[in-house]
Amino acid sequence: MPDLAHGDDHDVADDLDIEQPLALVRYLRQTGRIAPGEVPVVRTLPGGVSNRVVLVERPGGEAWVVKQALAKLRVAVDWFSPPERIGREALGLRWLTRLAPGSTPRLLFEDPAHHLLAMAAVPQPHANWKTLLLGGPPDPDHVAQFGALLGTIHRRGHAARRELEPVFADRSYFESLRLEPYFGFAAEREPAAAAFLAALGAEIRQHRLTLVHGDYSPKNVLVHAGRLVLLDHEVIHFGDPAFDLGFSLTHLLSKANHLPAHRDAFAAAATAYWRTYRDTLGAAPWTAGLEPRAVRATLGCLLARVAGRSPLEYLDAAGRDRQQAAVLALIAEPPCTVPDLVRGFIARLSGR
Ligand SMILES: Nc1ncnc2c1ncn2[C@@H]1O[C@H](COP(=O)(O)OP(=O)(O)O)[C@@H](O)[C@H]1O
Ligand SMILES: [Mg+2]
Known part of the structure; x- marks a missing residue:
């Protein structure tokens, strides 16, 4: 288990990989998305083919899904696609919320530089x-x-x-x-x-x-x-x-x-x-x-x-x-x- 309570004294890496729990928590703290001392529970979700998809459960009970576009898709053949497409997904989330309210998760924030966005997690079960x-x-x-x-x-x-x-x-x-x-x-x-x-x-x-x-x-x-x-x-x-x-x-x-x-x-x-x-x-x-x-x-x-x-x-x-x-x-x-x-x-x- 990585120690998520420590390790704040690094800059956010350009090559941030949100599937690395320490790096993700450090990123969320340094960008002010969560409080400096906050220790969320983070877990990679299965099923993502063209993205990294990570569930972030905050101590207060709120849950986010952070999604980061990959340049190389996880399929058997070599298949590449520009990770800037995460911006399209954010636009999609914004517009679908207007066109069909309640049918998509709410967009929480986006960060084009790191090819990621965060949305509300669909609650369990x-x-x-x-x-x-x-x-x-x-x-x-x-x-x-x-x-x-x-x-x-x-x-x-x-x-x-x-x-x-x-x-x-x-x-x-x-x-x-x-x-x-x-x-x-x-x-x-x-x-x-x-x-x-x-x-x-x-x-x-x-x-x-x-x-x-x-x-x-x-x-x-x-x-x-x-x-x-x-x-x-x-x-x-x-x-x-x-x-x-x-x-x-x-x-x-x-x-x-x-x-x-x-x-x-x-x-x-x-x-x-x-x-x-x-x-x-x-x-x-x-x-x-x-x-x-x-x-x-x-x-x-x-x-x-x-x-x-x-x-x-x-x-x-x-x-x-x-x-x-x-x-x-x-x-x-x-x-x-x-x-x-x-x-x-x-x-x-x-x-x-
Ligand atoms: N907002 C969310 N709440 C809960 N689970 C989610 C959410 N977003 C994605 N997931 C889970 O992660 C999986 C992969 O997400 P998806 O957006 O389909 O990524 P990909 O583009 O890689 O297919 C989904 O099938 C779902 O199980
Ligand atoms: Mg999918």
Whole structure:
């Protein structure tokens, strides 16, 4: 156990590593975030791939999460991304609090020089929604909240576009962490889908409609007291809402593939998710063409999560092959609606 009560007489290092408890406590004291003699309990949280994520429990009972962006992601292949993206996450936290109050943790402070921010910790007990889903079947209320939250972000993001577009116009993180590794890499691996993926990437780049989270995954959702809390906003940008739909529907449908005992429940959840989203979004003219584009984005993401740079870890080789074959059959003539996509995907998984 490091002695957190001592060691204050160093300057804050430029290469501060918040996973080093002594260094983090020294930093929090020297920057006046905590009192000079205060001794918090600090613990690294698991699950961070592109960030260091540390829980700080203060003696008064308050709990913070400090998040520091890494330049090199913790994945099997070499994958780099500028750590300045933590600034994007802080902007995301600020704006999501305005657009969808109570759905994200409160931002406490940010420090661009050390590529970190601090937010309120989601209180215990809480569960990661991905963990709950892998235990199946999905809770319909959680699914409805997931759809309503995305619909709210997209609807209000579009309404506030004059303010939002200039703030979130840069899409370089979205390009390097999503479009290239998902669609670009999968296109190289799967030539039969290359033209489809290139066209999909082009149409996603073309549509600049609203605030897009970019990482709208059950893994980035905690469930506390029955409410969903959304985390991890580093690829948020102004762009095409079809991407968030494709990315998130992929998680529900890949679990339908992975968990045959709950296949029908996950299929129903995917359709219910879409309906709640659409009812929350409303039928404004700017949403024309969104549903078929969301279907294509889902097909692209379903393929990318078995043939891209970031494959789903829970699918085995047979599961990956099943998913790939189903997608390749469907991209020949993509369905126009989400319910048709769900039916077609499930039928091909089950050999029906
Ligand atoms: N505010 C928070 N409260 C509680 N746990 C959190 C909070 N922020 C992150 N975590 C935990 O840390 C994990 C990784 O955080 P995340 O922001 O998703 O980082 P990464 O970008 O590396 O994926 C989350 O899955 C969650 O378990
Ligand atoms: Mg995450």
